[in-house]
Amino acid sequence: MARTPFPFSAIVGQDEMKLALSIVAVDPTVGGVLVFGDRGTGKSTAVRGLAGLLPPMKAVEGCAYGCDPIADVCVEGCTLKAGRRARTHVAPVPVVDLPLGATEDRVVGAIDLERALTSGQKVFEPGLLARAHRGFLYIDEVNLLEDHLVDLLLDVAASGENVVEREGLSVRHPARFVLIGSGNPEEGELRPQLLDRFGLSVDVRTPTDLPTRVEVVRRRDAYERDREGFAALWRRADEALSRSLKAARRRLPDVAVPDAALERAAALCLALGTDGLRGELTVMRAARTKAALDGRAEVTDEHVAAVAPLALRHRLRRDPLDETGSTARVERAMADVFP
Incomplete structure (x- = not known):
């Protein structure tokens, strides 16, 4: 069962961070968002809460890459869109976590070993980049990401495509996503090449005034005690924010x-x-x-x-x-x- 995220509208303060996330939710071409600051200031909470505000997207039914029925071309999508009469469905915008310990195969995709052993077929198993297509790829502690994964992300972010060459299998699929990273600057700096790929940067700090700190603790405690009930209390405010994002996309x-x-x-x-x-x-x-x-x-x-x-x-x-x-x-x- 999916864990109920903390409502985006219930986050106390951190207006700059919320503005940056709202901007890239409306216009992904602005680039990613880098959120650096103290531990326990709601960085990952805000990113995961954003998922509940995003308007759903239309995708090709059955496509593992969530392809746009008009704009995208991929291995599966090309077949499914034969004659441009592909069946479509409405799907939530993906928000995918990239763990620091993820292997390269887990990120870019690899051959499905089970099907290869049982049937002898070389079938591509999409990775995290495929799941994040048309959505958000979130990296917590991004400044600790291994160098080979940083290089990989730079290549994909620049081209908008993921190219995989594995054991005689060659796959190319679209991988356009908004990169969101968070971290603590005390634990290391970000490589300049990756830093430049983020459109916006946010510095978050621990609140220094008493009323704000008390309100943060009060809301977090209420959420931990009854996640569903707390989310219900803030559902109307989140829905209003979602409508605002939709209207901004139309107006842009x-x-x-x-x-x-x-x-x-x-x-x-x-x-x-x-x-x-x-x-x-x-x-x-x-x-x-x-x-x-x-x-x-x-x-x-x-x-x-x-x-x-x-x-x-x-x-x-x-x-x-x-x-x-x-x-x-x-x-x-x-x-x-x-x-």
Whole structure:
């Protein structure tokens, strides 16, 4: 029996983390979310609670990869979609955990040994990347992930495809997912190549005010004592959030991004000395999504300012002469760029 997740709407505080997760839920092209911070601050709780808010997706019935009936092409999907008359069904958006100890075969997929031994057939057994297609791949303690799995994720994230060559079997299937990682910075840094693949970065801290800490403990205790009852109390609030995400997805294509907003994003990146243009692109996409969530038809300075720390704090170069944190540096640049 599936464990009832802690309701997303019941999370106390951590507004920046909830905003980042909402943005990538509406527009996956923004990129993944990296959540770094103290232990016990609700990082994994928020990610798992997000699953209950995501609108269901239409998929090809019987396809192991959850293919989109129009856009995707895979080994099974191509056969099932013959003549474009494939039967479809509605499925929940997958949120898949990638354990630190997972083997490469478990992640990318491998030959089904049982069928190979019993029938002599080489049949591909899809892995975690196949399950995460069109959904979310969550890695707790992502900074402790083994290097060979990091390299694998980088290749798949860049191409949107998973290519498996095993014992004479060659399989290529779509693997597009939003990468969400969490961790404690005290336990090690993230490789720069993987860090750059995250669109947004969030720093979470332990609450320092008494009322917030008391409310966190009260809600968590109520959840542990009666998970179903607690979820029922917050179901209406979660449903309202889910409707908000659906409305933002519908509104997103029509949100305008004026040149003034693009100039703000570019000016920020110039002031901070970020490498490449990925920073500007992420700020633009995240600001457009924030405007859609707010029900606005056009991106304003308010939206750019709201997402700039999320999109830029992990893209800054190290400055040995400046010991201030990345968030403070972004805020300082914003004070210079914005009137």
